[in-house]
Amino acid sequence: MNIVEDLTKIVGVQNVLTGEMVSQRLDCYLPAHAMEALCVVRPETTEQVSMIAAYCDGHGLALVPQGGRTGLAGGAYTRPGDIALSLERMTTICPVERSGLTIEVEAGATLQAVQEAASAADLLYPVDLGARGSATIGGTIATNAGGNSVLRYGMTRDQVLGLEVVLADGTVLSSMNRLIKNNAGFDLKQMFVGSEGTLGIITRAVLRLRPNAGLKATAFIGLSSFDAVLELFALAAAEADGALSSYEVMWPSFVDAVVGRGNHRSPLENTHALYVLIEIESHRADALISQVVTSGWERGLIDDASIAQNIGQANSFWAIRDDIDTLCAGSDPILLYDISLPQTHMKSYIDSLQDNLHIYLQNAKMFVFGHVADGNLHLVIRPGEHGHHDAIDALVYLPLEAIGGSISAEHGIGLEKRSYLHCSRTEAEIDTMVRLKRALDPRSTLNPGKVMPLS
Amino acid sequence: MNIVEDLTKIVGVQNVLTGEMVSQRLDCYLPAHAMEALCVVRPETTEQVSMIAAYCDGHGLALVPQGGRTGLAGGAYTRPGDIALSLERMTTICPVERSGLTIEVEAGATLQAVQEAASAADLLYPVDLGARGSATIGGTIATNAGGNSVLRYGMTRDQVLGLEVVLADGTVLSSMNRLIKNNAGFDLKQMFVGSEGTLGIITRAVLRLRPNAGLKATAFIGLSSFDAVLELFALAAAEADGALSSYEVMWPSFVDAVVGRGNHRSPLENTHALYVLIEIESHRADALISQVVTSGWERGLIDDASIAQNIGQANSFWAIRDDIDTLCAGSDPILLYDISLPQTHMKSYIDSLQDNLHIYLQNAKMFVFGHVADGNLHLVIRPGEHGHHDAIDALVYLPLEAIGGSISAEHGIGLEKRSYLHCSRTEAEIDTMVRLKRALDPRSTLNPGKVMPLS
Incomplete structure (x- = not known):
């Protein structure tokens, strides 16, 4: 059996990449490795994908589907003998169907x-x-x-x-x-x-x-407590009449690090205990955001606020929230987490994680931000020299079980979080995932070893 | 094996119903039959449900879960030897969790x-x-x-x-x-x-x-064409700023029949080619609905409109839309359909169905209404004396395949629509449903014979 040759018959010689053309690719955004794989196959049609899958399934080969390889959980990772399936040549976008949206x-x-x-x-x-x-x-x-x-x-x-x-x-x-x-x-x-x-x-x-929901209005807000963050969220959700599109929280360690190291100007003069970025999308966005900020002031929830006066300023607010690259820059190792938990537990969870991290690693730094409205926080941890990835995983993940949190809010499980799946899922749930996997992929051809402990 | 006795050991003698206590129950809203079943078991806890399922699974018995038995597709139907599982004793509602909603x-x-x-x-x-x-x-x-x-x-x-x-x-x-x-x-x-x-x-x-999204505002509108119905929908969706909560269409045959036979007053003086019921939920509901109606007028989409002046009037508008009982009253057989299809095909589909129905049964009557915004129409058909259920099913369902419609928008497949599933699902989809069924219920204990052709 010459696998590369057989696959070449399906997709053509230019579309089975081997050697350096494989190792030039990264398989993940963070942590990024040079890809190792037997080859990368690049089909052009669904029929070719079907032939490739049937071939791999019939020959006991592992087939790893890959998109843009920007994941953060190692879901697209390949082992040296695996076949990577890249859909990069299947990029057709049909015309928008206006009537059905x-x-x-x-x-x-x-x-x-x-x-x-x-x-x-x-x-x-x-x-x-x-x-x-x-x-x-x-x-x-x-x-x-x-x-x-x-x-x-x-x-x-x-x-x-x-x-x-x-x-x-x-x-x-x-x-x-x-x-x-x-x-x-x-x-x-x-x-x-x-x-x-x-x-x-x-x-x-x-x-x-x-x-299109109309115009966007954006505000960058400083608050003095996490309770105020939650109260302002309830107020904004009620007053914005369904038009609240983002409610992002940032801890001061995050804002200080990004504004300090990056090319940003702080939207507020002084420092605050917490920051929130609000976005409203509506034909009346400007009126609604003023109303939310005014009500927040009157109820004593807001310490300081800056409402973007134009798109440039709104973009500069978002640039702070989105500048993970600045946070991750440098040669020190970086660990990035994506968890969700009930809003009522957020403050105590973060405080206690900060304490535990400090006990374990005196020089570790943690930067916290996220989609607080969805219960989703992201943590960037710089463990410093002596931090073990596994130990920090345990500090972050294990406390989530008792408070009904999730070890993955939006990034998935992939390879990275597999051994902590039991923190967020019961044994019966994991067994049922395995049952499903066996029903649809009995020979474990597709992305084997991902998501579940056994697959 | 004494099944009733064994089940009594799990749930107690009062909670295994037999004989008349079974036949007094109806198994479906329409078409309603007196239930036939070996017994109705009424567990009080999840543990009891688990014991009942394991017992049935181990003894080759069919177990049919039942809720309020108000379905319209026969999903809760039982055969004489089946065991009905009623969850009517499991009604606990825990306190609302306000922080997480x-x-x-x-x-x-x-x-x-x-x-x-x-x-x-x-x-x-x-x-x-x-x-x-x-x-x-x-x-x-x-x-x-x-x-x-x-x-x-x-x-x-x-x-x-x-x-x-x-x-x-x-x-x-x-x-x-x-x-x-x-x-x-x-x-x-x-x-x-x-x-x-x-x-x-x-x-x-x-x-x-x-x-809570605030107040509700409701309008009953007469229009002269189906194109106007779709254009007014696009306009209302855009102007109501995310607050449009209902957009219901009614054909004149429906409105005439309900208003004529029922205890209703027509909201509009004259008759129209089509009617729409709009509801907006917002703190500014009154302003938004006036704006939508005014814009609709100005663009020539609306022939006549009545905006509810109080809750009583709004309820009277909805009472027309909801009065299926009046439509179904009497001893003539009634067939009720629940389909979805692209909005652009709705008019021609209904026109052509009306024609075909008339060719097949000169005295058949059809009343059409539905959630046009979701692509969902309901049809009530009175076939008269000589109409065969199967033939009318075919008239309704078969044309849906070519236009990407569905034989069930919201009522499910149950028993009634099983043999038309292929109109809306491919063979590979139906095979995959069977694979899933076999993975989770290999002995076909739960609600056998429902949804899929083979189960």
Whole structure:
């Protein structure tokens, strides 16, 4: 059996990459490695994907679907003998269907390309995240990506109306539904959203678009307590009349580090115990944000606030929130976490994690920010010289079990978090995941070893 | 083996109903039959549900989970030897969790009881439908119920954060997640939402509540064409700034029949080619609805409109839309359909169905209404004396395949629509449903014969 030769027969010689063309690629955004794999196969059609899957399944080969390889949990990681399946040549974006507010796209199209296609039709594809230029639609569906607008529009799952998926044995499962309501039997696509390529290879999708919600208004706010953060959220949600699109929290360590090291100007003069970035999308966005800020003042929740006067200023507020690159710059090791937990536990969880981290590693630094409205916090930890990744994982993850938190809010499990899955899922849940995996991929051909402890 | 005696040991003698206590029950809202079953078992706890499932699974008995038995597709139908599992004693509603906006409930609680619990905390459980007083939360989850507010809040699937499910073999699968974002492995609850009791028995749920959206404003509108209905929808969606909660269409045959036979006053003086009921929920609802109606006038989309001046008048508008009982009254047979299709095909589909129906049965009458914004139409057909149910099914369902429609928008497949599933699902999809069924219920213990052609 000459695997490379056989795959070449399916996709052509230019589309089976080996040697340096493999090792030049990174398999993950963080931690990034040079890819090792037997080869990277780049099909052009669903039929080719089906033939590749059937070939691998029949020959006991591991097939790892890859999108933009911008994940943070190692879901696209390959071992030396694995076959990487890149959907980078399947990038077709069909014209927007204006009447049904849908768009059909191939899985390899980037998130940004889809956003732009929607925008050109004066519509919105509401999923947005920092890696928009390289993350693919297939990857965002396979990981059920979140991002900055979940509060208003939901996660990627909520945008997917139809999917075409290739199963491990090569079966093409076409569920290209375009309807908002369709209760004709099981909603199979739900199984594949968030399954990180372990149950099927997403090749095509029908996505839901939204009407443009009008103008955006943005405010950067300083507050004196976490209670005030939660109270202001309740107030903003009530007063913005469904138009609140983002409510992002930043701890001062985060703002200080980003503003101090990066190319930013602080929107507020003094320092505060906590910061919040609010965005409202509405035809009356300016009036609504003024009203929220005024009410917040009157109730004593806000210490200081800056409302963006133009798009440039709004972008400069977001640039602080989004500047993870500055936070991660330098040669020191960086650990990035993505957790969710009930809002009422956030303050005590972070305080106690900070204390424990300090006991374990005197020089460790932690920067906290996130989508507080969704219960989702991101932690960037610089452990310094003596920090063990595993020990810090334990400090972060283990306390989540008792408070009903999740070890992955939006990044997925991949390879990195697999051994902590039991903190967020019961044994019966993990067993049922394995049952599902065996039903759809009995030979464990697709992305083996990811998500579940046994697969 | 004495089945009734064995089940009595699990739930007590009062909770295994036989004989007349079974036949007094109806198994469906329409078409309603007196229930036939070996017995009805009424567990009080999840542990009892688990013991019952394990017993049935071990002894080759069919177990049919039942909620309020208000379904319209025969999903709760039992055969004489089946065991009906009623969750009517599991009705606990835990206190609302205000910080996370969630509520935990047992599956047998009625939809109305959950709505009222939310409302008492000044919050909203947004799923609403006519059978609210008897439909249970478990039943609405098992069928992924839709209703009048899907446009703004989504279907039942979008309200479910966590589920506790008992599998066929008695395994208790507890996924009582309370977080909006949780990507820790497969989102297993998605498999059970809309599976109509064929994959597991839903015993408990964590539901998402919403802030009260303020006041409601309602308008009853007459229009001269279906194009105007679609254009007014686009206009209302854009101008109402995310606050449009209902956009219901009614054909004149529907309005005439309900107003003529029922106890209603027509909101408009003259008759129109089509009618629309709009509802906006917002702190500024009155201003927004006036604005929508004024813009509609100015663009020539609206022929006549009545804006409700008080809650009583709004209720009287809704009473027309909801009065299916008047439409179904009398001894003539009635067939009720629930389909979805792209909005652009609605007019030609209904016109052509009307023509075909008339060719087949000169005296047949059809009344059309529905959630046009969601692509969902309901048809009430009075075939008259000589109409065959099967023939009318074929007239309604077969044309949907070519236009990407669904034979079930929100009522499910149950028993009634099983043989038309292929109109809305491919062979690979149906095969995958069967694979899933076999993985979770290999002996086909739970609700056998429902949803899929083979199970």
